[in-house]
Amino acid sequence: EAQVTQNPRYLITVTGKKLTVTCSQNMNHEYMSWYRQDPGLGLRQIYYSMNVEVTDKGDVPEGYKVSRKEKRNFPLILESPSPNQTSLYFCASSLISKGADGYTFGSGTRLTVV
Amino acid sequence: QQQVKQSPQSLIVQKGGIPIINCAYENTAFDYFPWYQQFPGKGPALLIAIRPDVSEKKEGRFTISFNKSAKQFSLHIMDSQPGDSATYFCAAPWGGGADGLTFGKGTHLIIQP
Numbered sequence: 001e002a003q004v005t006q007n008p009r010y011l012i013t014v015t016g017k018k019l020t021v022t023c024s025q026n027m028n029h030e031y032m033s034w035y036r037q038d039p040g041l042g043l044r045q046i047y048y049s050m051n052v053e054v055t056d057k058g059d060v061p062e063g064y065k066v067s068r069k070e071k072r073n074f075p076l077i078l079e080s081p082s083p084n085q086t087s088l089y090f091c092a093s094s095l096i097s098k099g100a101d102g103y104t105f106g107s108g109t110r111l112t113v114v
Numbered sequence: 115q116q117q118v119k120q121s122p123q124s125l126i127v128q129k130g131g132i133p134i135i136n137c138a139y140e141n142t143a144f145d146y147f148p149w150y151q152q153f154p155g156k157g158p159a160l161l162i163a164i165r166p167d168v169s170e171k172k173e174g175r176f177t178i179s180f181n182k183s184a185k186q187f188s189l190h191i192m193d194s195q196p197g198d199s200a201t202y203f204c205a206a207p208w209g210g211g212a213d214g215l216t217f218g219k220g221t222h223l224i225i226q227p
Contacts, residue, residue, distance in 0.1 A: 004157075033214045040123075042203060042219035043158070050213050058214060090157050098207035099215055100146060105157030 002027045006091050006106035013081055013113055021076045021109045023091030031094045032074040033058065033103070034066065036087040043090070049074055050097070081113040117141055118206050120218025127194055128226050135189045135221045137204035144206040148215070149178065149189050152201045161202070162189070194225045 004025045013019055025032065033048040035058075045058030049068040063085055065077040074093075078085060088110050092103040119138045127133040139147070148163035164171045164178040164187065171178045175192040191198055201222050205215040 031213055035217075040219060042120075043215075043217040045208075045214045045216070048213045056212065058212075059216070092157070098213055099148070099160075100207070102148070102160030102163070103150075103158075103215070105159065107155070107157055 002104065004091055004093055004104050004106040006089075006109050009107065009109060011109060011111050013111070015082055015113055016080050019078050019081060019111075021078075021089060021091075021111070023074045023076065023106060024072050025074075025091075025093040025104070026072065027093060027095065027104065028071065029093035029095050029104075030071070031097060031099070032068070033092045034064070034074070034076050035090045035092065036060065037090060037108075038087050046076070046089075078111075081111075083113050085111065086113050087111060117216045118204055118218045120204050120221060122221060123219065124222040124224075126224045126226060129194060129196060131194055131225075133191050133194055133198075133223055133225070135202055135204070135223070136186060137188065137218050138184075138186050139206055140185070141206070141209050144209070146207065147178070147180065147187050148205050149176075150203045150205060150217075152203065152220075158203060191223075196225045196227050199223060199225050 007022045034046040035043045044060045047066040049055045091106040094103045149161045150158035151161040152158040162173045177190040180187045201220045203220050204218040
């Protein structure tokens with residue numbers, strides 16, 4: 001089944017403790033993105049990648065890092081999480097640039113930073 | 115900087131009614147306009163998309179209307195059903211060399227039986 005897999009689904013952590021949210025897709029997509037979803041703010045892009053070793057900032061990149069060492073994986077790294085990073089995170093991938101073929105989203109990771 | 119503005123924030127419609135969700139955009143260089151549907155506990159999924167060279171597109175009970183001069187596009191759901199209850203997002207692709215989409219803030223739609 002074609003899918004984007006995120007792990008973990010739920011995570012509670014403390015301020016300052018580094019964490020990684022993994023994202024893997026099995027569709028050989030070149031384009032991948034991370035979004036965060038907050039009530040009343042919709043979906044905002046954090047980082048995107050257009051191919052292996054090609055990443056760039058989205059709309060709200062502060063406090064986040066990403067890497068793209070393999071085509072299928074696009075982890076999101078929070079080096080020193082803070083409470084304002086409490087959010088619902090989605091990884092997405094597409095075959096065509098800018099999601100013209102439709103983005104496939106993962107099921108989300110709900111992160112709480114206390 | 116938000117490039118698509120979506121309204122209303124929430125909407126309640128009786129079964130069989132026609133909910134309408136509106137989006138206004140700023141950048142005239144967008145080359146397609148998608149709508150995404152999200153159910154609780156799931157990621158968004160592409161529902162329907164339109165290119166700016168057409169004024170309307172239908173897929174089943176879902177229709178996008180596009181008004182280029184007004185820089186607006188809207189989603190209509192015909193014969194709405196309780197199963198259509200979800201959050202709907204309009205979106206547009208980022209301009210220039212950036213990849214990804216900029217999304218509206220979402221509309222929480224409830225279809226009452």
